[in-house]
Amino acid sequence: xxxxxxxxxxxxxxxxxxxxxxxxxxxxxxxxxxxxxxxxxxxxxxxxxxxxxxxxxxxxxxxxxxxxxxxxxxxxxxxxxxxxxxxxxxxxxxxxxxxxxxxxxxxxxxxxxxxxxxxxxxxxxxxxxxxxxxxxxxxxxxxxxxxxxxxxxxxxxxxxxxxxxxxxxxxxxxxxxxxxxxxxxxxxxxxxxxxxxxx
Amino acid sequence: xxxxxxxxxxxxxxxxxxxxxxxxxxxxxxxxxxxxxxxxxxxxxxxxxxxxxxxxxxxxxxxxxxxxxxxxxxxxxxxxxxxxxxxxxxxxxxxxxxxxxxxxxxxxxxxxxxxxxxxxxxxxxxxxxxxxxxxxxxxxxxxxxxxxxxxxxxxxxxxxxxxxxxxxxxxxxxxxxxxxxxxxxxxxxxxxxxxxxxxxxxxxxxxxxxxxxxxxxxxxxxxxxxxxxxxxxxxxxxxxxxxxxxxxxxxxxxxxxxxxxxxxxxxxxxxxxxxxxxxxxxxxxxxxxxxxxxxxxxxxxxxxxxxxxxxxxxxxxxxxxxxxxxxxxxxxxxxxxxxxxxxxxxxxxxxxxxxxxxxxxxxxxxxxxxxxxxxxxxxxxxxxxxxxxxxxxxxxxxxxxxxxxxxxxxxxxxxxxxxxxxxxxxxxxxxxxxxxxxxxxxxxxxxxxxxxxxxxxxxxxxxxxxxxxxxxxxxxxxxxxxxxxxxxxxxxxxxxxxxxxxxxxxxxxxxxxxxxxxxxxxxxxxxxxxxxxxxxxxxxxxxxxxxxxxxxxxxxxxxxxxxxxxxxxxxxxxxxxxxxxxxxxxxxxxxxxxxxxxxxxxxxxxxxxxxxxxxxxxxxxxxxxxxxxxxxxx
Numbered sequence: 001x002x003x004x005x006x007x008x009x010x011x012x013x014x015x016x017x018x019x020x021x022x023x024x025x026x027x028x029x030x031x032x033x034x035x036x037x038x039x040x041x042x043x044x045x046x047x048x049x050x051x052x053x054x055x056x057x058x059x060x061x062x063x064x065x066x067x068x069x070x071x072x073x074x075x076x077x078x079x080x081x082x083x084x085x086x087x088x089x090x091x092x093x094x095x096x097x098x099x100x101x102x103x104x105x106x107x108x109x110x111x112x113x114x115x116x117x118x119x120x121x122x123x124x125x126x127x128x129x130x131x132x133x134x135x136x137x138x139x140x141x142x143x144x145x146x147x148x149x150x151x152x153x154x155x156x157x158x159x160x161x162x163x164x165x166x167x168x169x170x171x172x173x174x175x176x177x178x179x180x181x182x183x184x185x186x187x188x189x190x191x192x193x194x195x196x197x198x199x
Numbered sequence: 200x201x202x203x204x205x206x207x208x209x210x211x212x213x214x215x216x217x218x219x220x221x222x223x224x225x226x227x228x229x230x231x232x233x234x235x236x237x238x239x240x241x242x243x244x245x246x247x248x249x250x251x252x253x254x255x256x257x258x259x260x261x262x263x264x265x266x267x268x269x270x271x272x273x274x275x276x277x278x279x280x281x282x283x284x285x286x287x288x289x290x291x292x293x294x295x296x297x298x299x300x301x302x303x304x305x306x307x308x309x310x311x312x313x314x315x316x317x318x319x320x321x322x323x324x325x326x327x328x329x330x331x332x333x334x335x336x337x338x339x340x341x342x343x344x345x346x347x348x349x350x351x352x353x354x355x356x357x358x359x360x361x362x363x364x365x366x367x368x369x370x371x372x373x374x375x376x377x378x379x380x381x382x383x384x385x386x387x388x389x390x391x392x393x394x395x396x397x398x399x400x401x402x403x404x405x406x407x408x409x410x411x412x413x414x415x416x417x418x419x420x421x422x423x424x425x426x427x428x429x430x431x432x433x434x435x436x437x438x439x440x441x442x443x444x445x446x447x448x449x450x451x452x453x454x455x456x457x458x459x460x461x462x463x464x465x466x467x468x469x470x471x472x473x474x475x476x477x478x479x480x481x482x483x484x485x486x487x488x489x490x491x492x493x494x495x496x497x498x499x500x501x502x503x504x505x506x507x508x509x510x511x512x513x514x515x516x517x518x519x520x521x522x523x524x525x526x527x528x529x530x531x532x533x534x535x536x537x538x539x540x541x542x543x544x545x546x547x548x549x550x551x552x553x554x555x556x557x558x559x560x561x562x563x564x565x566x567x568x569x570x571x572x573x574x575x576x577x578x579x580x581x582x583x584x585x586x587x588x589x590x591x592x593x594x595x596x597x598x599x600x601x602x603x604x605x606x607x608x609x610x611x612x613x614x615x616x617x618x619x620x621x622x623x624x625x626x627x628x629x630x631x632x633x634x635x636x637x638x639x640x641x642x643x644x645x646x647x648x649x650x651x652x653x654x655x656x657x658x659x660x661x662x663x664x665x666x667x668x669x670x671x672x673x674x675x676x677x678x679x680x681x682x683x684x685x686x687x688x689x690x691x692x693x694x695x696x697x698x699x700x701x702x703x704x705x706x707x708x709x710x711x712x713x714x715x716x717x718x719x720x721x722x723x724x725x726x727x728x729x730x731x732x733x734x735x736x737x738x739x740x741x742x743x744x745x746x747x748x749x750x751x752x753x754x755x756x757x758x759x760x761x762x763x764x765x766x767x768x769x770x771x772x773x774x775x776x777x778x779x780x781x782x783x784x785x786x787x788x789x790x791x792x793x794x795x796x797x798x799x800x801x802x803x804x805x806x807x808x809x810x811x812x813x814x815x816x817x818x819x820x821x822x823x824x825x826x827x828x829x830x831x832x833x
Contacts, residue, residue, distance in 0.1 A: 087548070088510065088555040090799045091579040095743075095760065095806065104735035105431055107769050109624040110422055111415075111696070111731070 223249050223709070227356035230376065233329070239392050239496075241329035243378055246353045246392070247336055248323055250565060250587035252709050256321070258683045258719035259593070272300040321589060337389055339592050340381040346605030348465050349381035351563040351588070352573065355394075365703035365710060369567055370408035372401035377459060380563070380588065383466060384481070384502050391496050393462075399455055406448055407571060411697075411730055414811060417441050418733060445810050449575055456576055458518045462500075463577040464507040465557040469604075469833060472551045480505045480540055487536055491529050501533065508541035509548065516541075553832060558605045559583050559795050559822035561591060566710040569701045570729060572814045578802040581795035583724070583818045590718055594821055597721050604833050606793065606824035607723045609690060611749055614664035615643040617655075620676060621669060622647035627734040629771035631668050634742045637773050638759070641752035652677045656685045660720070664749065665689040668741060672698040672713035672727065683719030690794070690823050691717055691725045694741040699727025699819060714819045724794065724823040728815045735768060736812040743806045744816075747790055747797050750828050754783045792829030795822045 226249035233241040256262055270278075276297065279287065287293050322339060326332040340349060355374040360367050374396035382391070417437045425431055453460065467473050484505050488498045504511070504519050511519070520533045548555045559581040562573055566586070574582045585591040601608050616635050619628035632646050643658070650659065655677045659665045667673040672693050693699060693713060701710040714725045726744070728737075746759035757775050766772040783789065791797050795818050800806060807813045824831065 088557075088579050089552070090556075090581075090796055091803070093796075093800060093805075095800060102735075102765055102768055104733070104768060105425075105434070107626045107735060109626050109734045111419055 222252055224356065224361050227353075230353070231356045234376075234392070234394060238329070240333050240389070242376070243380075243390050243392050244329040244332040244336065246351060246376055246378055247380075247588050248332070249353065250351070250563060251321065251323075251589040253321075254709055255587070255589070255715075258715050260684055260686060260720050262684075271304060272297050275300075322592065323589075333390070336380065336588070339588065340390070341385055343381060343591070343595060344602060344605045345386075346466055346469070346558040347381060347561050348379070348383065348558075349561045349563060349588070349591070350462065351378040351380050351565075352376070352568050353378065353565045354567040355396075366408060369570060370405050372404060373567075374400065375456075375568065377456075377462065379462065379499065379503075382499055382503060383506055384499055388495050388499055391499050393459060395456065395459065397455060399451060403448070403451055403455060407452075410445065410448065410570070411700075413444065414441055415731060418731070442809055442811055445814075449572060449810065449814070452571065453576060457515070458522045460576050461504050461507055461511055461515070461519060463560060463573075463580055463582075464503070464510060465560040465580055467506070468553045468556040468558065470551060470553050472547055473554045476543060476547045476554075477506065479543070483536060483540070487533070491524075491526075491532070493523075497523050501536075504537055505540045507544075508537045509544040511537075511541070513538075556832075557581065559793075561585060561822075563588055563591065566701050569710075572729070574798070574802050574817065575814050578804075579799060581793060581799055581822060583795055583820060583822045585820065586715065586718070594718065594721065594723065598723050598821060601723075602821070603824075604831055605822065606831065607821035608824050608826050608831070609663065609723070610826045611663040611690070612827060613641060613643070613662060614639065614666065614689070614749070615645070615659045615662045616666040616668070617645045617648075617650050617659065617673065617676075618666075618668050619647055620645070620649045620673075624669065624734060627668070627738055630735075630738045630767060631742070633767065633771040633773055634745075635666075637756060638742075638746055638751045639749060650676055652681050656681055660685065660687040660689050660691075660722075662689050664692070666692040666694070666741075666745065667698075668694040668738075671695045674713050674716070679713070679716040683716040685720050687717055687720040687722035689722065691722055692741070692745070693725065693727040694737055695728070696731035697728060699725060699817065700729050718820060722820065724818060724820040726794070726798070726816065726818050729817055730811070730815040732812060732815055736807050736809070739764075739768070740801055740806050740812065740816065744794075744797050744801065748792075748794055748825055748828065750790065751783055756783055757781070758783055758786045758789055760789075790825075790828035792824045792826065792831070793822065794818060794825070 226245045230242045230245035230249060233239070233245060287297075322335060323332055326335060343349065353376040355376060357368075357371045357373045360371040363371075374394050376392055376394055378390060378392040380390050382388075417434075417440075420434060425434065467477075481502060484498065484502050487493070488501065493501070500519070500523060504516070508516065516534060516537050520530045520537070523533060524530050544554075557580060560583075562582055562584045564573065564584050564586070569584075573584075574580075585594070595602065598607055616639070618631045618635065622628065628647060632644075635642065635644055635646075643662070645654075660682070672695055699712045699714045701712045703710050712727075714722075714727060717725050742759060757773070757780050761775055761780050763774055763776045766774060798816055798818055801813050801816050804810070804813045
């Protein structure tokens with residue numbers, strides 16, 4: 001079957017799915033290592049362990065003192081992507097779609113008032129509705145407090161007797177002891193009777 | 200009355216910063232202060248904490264179990280003190296309350312209380328010290344799949360909009376904290392943080408806050424008034440004007456992030472050749488950093504740039520070196536290093552095509568930055584968004600038995616769809632109905648029917664896959680609380696305007712989207728939109744995504760790439776382009792197993808070329824892989 005190339009692959013003959021159809025090419029000779037050594041020799045004035053080169057561990061990358069030359073882009077076309085996309089898997093993937101711009105104006109369901117309200121409606125909080133337990137009690141309290149009191153009294157419920165129930169906590173120690181504040185305005189006088197004073 | 204020792208210790212554990220939306224403001228302020236004081240690690244702790252609020256606990260399905268831990272009436276009586284017992288006997292109101300509670304407890308079945316709160320709901324709950332907090336954050340991140348890179352994006356504190364409404368908050372100026380919580384060297388080095396701020400961010404935030412309203416104003420037309428040729432021409436001119444505006448806005452966005460866009464590349468697919476080259480790359484980077492006395496921060500950035508050097512243009516390589524150092528010699532040496540590694544990686548990719556594929560990146564996006572199109576920075580990369588690191592950790596903990604090589608693996612056989620429930624989208628309903636009956640004939644379909652909550656919770660959200668196409672996110676048909684108290688097993692697609700856009704509920708309150716309810720119910724993955732879109736273009740994108748990711752019910756159908764688009768778009772008629780149309784039996788490599796890779800094709804404009812039709816689709820949650828259509832290549 002013929003491959004239909006889209007705009008991003010114009011002029012480049014690539015398989016539709018490199019992972020599955022592509023055969024690994026023969027490896028070429030690796031380039032020699034040691035670029036770092038060459039750079040060291042070619043860089044003039046480099047001196048290790050000088051104070052100007054020292055930086056503390058965990059230093060923070062600051063805003064560069066020297067401004068990098070910015071690319072002056074007046075207008076950017078859709079296809080002008082910054083990164084090389086044609087040679088990676090997803091960039092080279094061809095969807096096999098021959099795209100033609102179809103004027104769908106007469107076949108568009110334009111938004112109406114209802115749509116606008118629903119789509120941008122904030123998420124409402126529903127946590128205070130129809131919850132069990134205390135919330136049910138609070139609802140009845142708001143409705144009719146007196147009716148609640150009267151109705152509950154007539155119900156047959158087991159009698160409550162505190163003396164038969166054991167304590168969960170040691171409530172004796174939980175009650176704070178009342179502090180005793182002694183108000184002594186005059187400190188005690190020293191006992192001078194046992195002292196022989198020689199004048 | 201003074202508190203006793205035990206009570207004082209208990210009260211000391213609570214701080215006002217843990218309660219409510221004010222917690223976010225407090226944590227953002229602390230993050231700013233620590234960053235200014237040079238404590239970047241402490242700043243990272245407060246940034247992570249700011250993304251999670253205690254109110255988020257309401258949306259978790261575990262909260263239903265916590266609510267059952269209320270004390271019973273008997274427990275209340277047992278814990279009463281002497282004074283309270285004396286009051287009880289003389290207060291009829293208190294007696295009535297206790298009687299009412301006893302009555303309520305007799306009527307319903309008692310549930311077994313859960314003694315322990317799951318640890319992953321808030322793993323920073325008992326941490327107050329930033330150093331200890333960062334240790335715990337690093338532990339969680341290092342426990343995530345090694346294939347993932349986790350980037351957190353957080354907007355800085357702005358006192359001018361502390362008590363403002365959402366539209367003012369997203370329009371306000373602020374810096375962007377870009378934190379690498381988990382990066383290519385996380386096994387040896389901890390998280391790092393960058394602060395991106397320049398004179399153009401104020402304009403970017405202001406214009407981005409008007410983007411949705413601009414689009415809505417352009418496309419909101421009355422069809423009855425659009426019969427004439429001049430009216431239609433005016434409509435297209437305004438739409439093209441919006442397209443130009445958005446392209447300019449995205450270009451500005453890329454320019455602001457551009458020195459650090461290389462951080463948005465994910466790890467390469469793993470194989471022997473890649474492992475060997477990665478080891479050599481890191482050795483050269485480490486030697487370079489030792490020679491030039493570069494610290495952890497620069498080492499991580501240089502490692503990331505070196506790992507993807509062949510993807511970067513020469514001008515971008517220079518920009519990176521300028522950011523890493525202000526020393527001329529170091530800049531030149533780093534540039535030569537990156538150029539050499541770019542050649543090495545290009546050679547590796549020629550030898551092993553698997554090396555050109557990359558694992559997904561998890562973006563932890565602040566709710567105040569969620570409306571930005573982060574996926575447009577590197578469109579060839581697979582992305583998935585989460586609301587907070589807590590959300591990511593919780594989803595991972597619950598689904599890790601199904602996570603292989605960084606993908607949540609699923610086997611989608613049957614699904615359910617709810618299409619045009621209000622029956623007022625005539626053209627869209629016609630198109631999608633024909634697609635679902637043709638391609639997914641084995642699915643359970645619900646066309647032009649409003650689903651009730653029971654059908655949604657018990658059938659739709661328990662299927663392998665659930666697709667909603669209609670107005671908004673579908674929350675107008677089912678209460679969000681019912682969703683998040685249930686358990687969602689489907690991979691969910693919400694094809695509607697603003698289906699997963701985050702919206703506010705009032706003054707400076709936390710923002711929520713439909714995906715928060717689904718994630719609360721442990722839904723693994725949700726695909727939705729950030730903006731409204733025209734239905735014809737959204738239908739094209741939705742059927743392209745679904746046909747690539749889901750196997751057809753019958754292999755005798757025509758591949759969707761060979762469908763004649765015009766009859767389908769206009770009348771919902773499905774037929775081949777020519778007489779020699781193949782069937783799916785003739786297309787063994789038609790599908791893509793990774794859902795995020797299909798979304799990457801959408802972001803690249805390969806499905807719909809206009810920017811306003813392709814940049815709005817995001818994946819939230821875990822990156823999903825459908826094993827029914829493609830095996831993992833590793």
